[in-house]
Amino acid sequence: MKILAIETSCDETAAAIIGDLDNTQSLNPTTNITSSPQILSNVVVSQIDIFAAYGGVIPEVAARSHLEAILPVTHKALDDAHLTKDDIDYIAVTYAPGLLGSLLIGTLTARTLAILWHKPLYAVHHLKSHIYSNWLQEQCIPTFPLLSLVISGGHTQIIYMPEHNHFEIIGTTRDDAVGECFDKVAKILGLPYPGGPSIAKCAEQGDPTKYPLPHPKIDGLDFSFSGLKTAVLRAVQSACNLPITTPSHELASHLTDQQKSDFAASFQSTACDILLEKLNSALQLHPEVNSIVFAGGVSANQALRLKAQKYFTNSKVFFPEPKFSGDNAAMVGAAAYYEILSGVTPVDPYQLNILPRTPIK
Ligand code: KG4
Ligand code: ZN
Numbered sequence: 003m004k005i006l007a008i009e010t011s012c013d014e015t016a017a018a019i020i021g022d023l024d025n026t027q028s029l030n031p032t033t034n035i036t037s038s039p040q041i042l043s044n045v046v047v048s049q050i051d052i053f054a055a056y057g058g059v060i061p062e063v064a065a066r067s068h069l070e071a072i073l074p075v076t077h078k079a080l081d082d083a084h085l086t087k088d089d090i091d092y093i094a095v096t097y098a099p100g101l102l103g104s105l106l107i108g109t110l111t112a113r114t115l116a117i118l119w120h121k122p123l124y125a126v127h128h129l130k131s132h133i134y135s136n137w138l139q140e141q142c143i144p145t146f147p148l149l150s151l152v153i154s155g156g157h158t159q160i161i162y163m164p165e166h167n168h169f170e171i172i173g174t175t176r177d178d179a180v181g182e183c184f185d186k187v188a189k190i191l192g193l194p195y196p197g198g199p200s201i202a203k204c205a206e207q208g209d210p211t212k213y214p215l216p217h218p219k220i221d222g223l224d225f226s227f228s229g230l231k232t233a234v235l236r237a238v239q240s241a242c243n244l245p246i247t248t249p250s251h252e253l254a255s256h257l258t259d260q261q262k263s264d265f266a267a268s269f270q271s272t273a274c275d276i277l278l279e280k281l282n283s284a285l286q287l288h289p290e291v292n293s294i295v296f297a298g299g300v301s302a303n304q305a306l307r308l309k310a311q312k313y314f315t316n317s318k319v320f321f322p323e324p325k326f327s328g329d330n331a332a333m334v335g336a337a338a339y340y341e342i343l344s345g346v347t348p349v350d351p352y353q354l355n356i357l358p359r360t361p362i363k
Contacts (some may be wrong), residue, residue, distance in 0.1 A: 011100025192254025
């Protein structure tokens with residue numbers, strides 16, 4: 003089986019070819035799937051350089067950049083895998099959620115290729131792809147039932163999966179996503195876009211206990227991150243002896259490099275603790291789970307990885323390889339791979355709707 007997968011939900015234009023790896027060790031008791039996806043090529047063109055100058059993504063510019071990159075990127079994915087269109091059995095594409103213009107470029111490309119090449123088309127939810135980035139490692143893959151913590155720029159959710167393709171959202175953020183919070187705190191500290199990696203780097207020289215920050219008081223498994231962002235803002239204003247009316251973009255110039263590192267480390271440590279505490283509560287409610295699966299851009303965070311390994315010593319914890327934490331098409335192919343093997347029917351390429359905001363399914 004060979005799948006051409008396409009991803010354009012935000013500011014990465016990506017295409018990959020996923021094949022089939024016979025691997026009896028990955029026998030899944032739930033679905034009896036005895037093989038796992040193999041990456042034959044993986045091409046990602048990031049627009050980070052463009053948006054670093056603006057400090058964030060401009061949707062219209064992202065869509066235009068996808069338009070320029072999508073065909074060369076798709077060609078390169080085929081070339082790198084030494085394949086032609088005739089070798090491709092299926093096409094997969096991200097249809098939701100994401101930026102409207104960005105999703106349009108990927109889905110229109112995939113729909114057109116599916117029609118012209120007479121290939122079945124699979125439309126994949128972006129968060130599902132992030133979860134399935136954990137099936138891209140050959141050694142050891144998650145087993146069901148599992149709990150997934152999906153932490154990206156737009157989402158913070160705890161998802162229970164009894165088996166492939168079944169999702170139950172048991173916790174979600176009531177306001178900001180954790181990745182969004184990293185990005186906003188980075189702006190307060192004057193660190194470059196994207197904020198997550200900048201905070202992580204800056205925090206390396208910092209003391210995570212220097213500025214104690216509050217944990218939100220929310221019952222159940224839901225999250226809230228807007229209060230943490232405001233707490234950092236107030237703590238920075240206070241450390242600089244400035245009034246709370248001081249705009250956030252004026253603060254960074256008043257901070258020393260050491261203060262920035264201490265704020266970055268304190269924030270990162272608190273954000274990680276909030277995530278892991280809620281995930282632990284979910285685990286108490288679902289002691290039957292076999293795997294804990296991290297997914298999404300924030301799962302690249304090294305401090306989170308270290309804390310999680312210490313926190314869940316009795317559980318099997320999975321993180322995607324760092325290069326598959328962020329947006330890529332290999333994970334789209336992996337998610338489609340299990341849809342195909344599970345007998346999910348393809349979508350009609352003439353009818354496919356893009357859904358910028360829709361829950362995982
Ligand atoms: O999954 P992703 O690439 O795109 C979305 O689907 O949103 O996630 C992007 C988010 C951004 O907020 C970015 O700052 C964050 O992931 N991120 C990180 C790290 N790398 C990326 N956050 C914390 N630590 C990192 N190392
Ligand atoms: Zn993503």
